Amino acid sequence: MVETENILIKKTWEILAGVSDPEIPVLTILDLGIVRDVVITNQQIEIIITPTYMGCPAMDMISMNIKAAMLEHGYKNISIKNILSPAWTTDWMSEEGKKKLKSYGIAPPNPKQIVCTPNAFQEEEVVQCPKCNSYNTQLISRFGSTACKALYKCYHCHEPFEYFKCH
Ligand SMILES: [Zn+2]
Incomplete structure (x- = not known):
């Protein structure tokens, strides 16, 4: 019984590793680190996730994608809990x-x-250009295509790029 549950938990993590982030499709939800735990209670699989941003519209989509991926593998009795x-x-x-x-x-x-x-000591995010690796970059806008990203410009390769904000 316990072993069956362990296998079920392992399989669930494997399925979750295949669920990508709707905003940044190259990242899986495990890359993002939003899945906190997988718990089996009365044969129901409970997946515990923590949203990246409060009210991030992608989170509803992530919950739907998790349910769809689990269904695809034949698991119907699942619930998703937000912590x-x-x-x-x-x-x-x-x-x-x-x-x-x-x-x-x-x-x-x-x-x-x-x-x-x-003038003073300042806290600054040192942002490296993903294209040419230069640190000679400047913030253009606090909000990029989504609230999670900011828009930067690189003075070395003169390309604009997005920065996944640290928080
Ligand atoms: Zn650059």
Whole structure:
């Protein structure tokens, strides 16, 4: 019985590894790190996820895609539970996910660094251009194609690019 449950949990994780993010299709939901746990209760598979952003419209889509993927493999008795605390942070994104983001042309999230300016110490996100790897970049707009991304311009290759915001 216990072994059956373990196999079921393992299979569920395998199926989840095939569910991609609707906004950034190269990333799976496991790359994003939003799946917290898989629990079996009374033969029902409960998938616990934490949304990347509060009210992110992609989250409904992700829940639907998870259900569809599970159905495709013959699992009907599933439920998806959203847990908002602790809040998702970009630290939960896998290293593999960050690499995939970069090769997709989106700068992966970077932790803020303290930089010294003539006036004060400032917290700044040091953003690397995903195309030429230059750090000589500037923020153009806080919001890119979605709220999760900001628009940057690279002064080295003169290309605009999107940055997956760190939070
Ligand atoms: Zn560049």
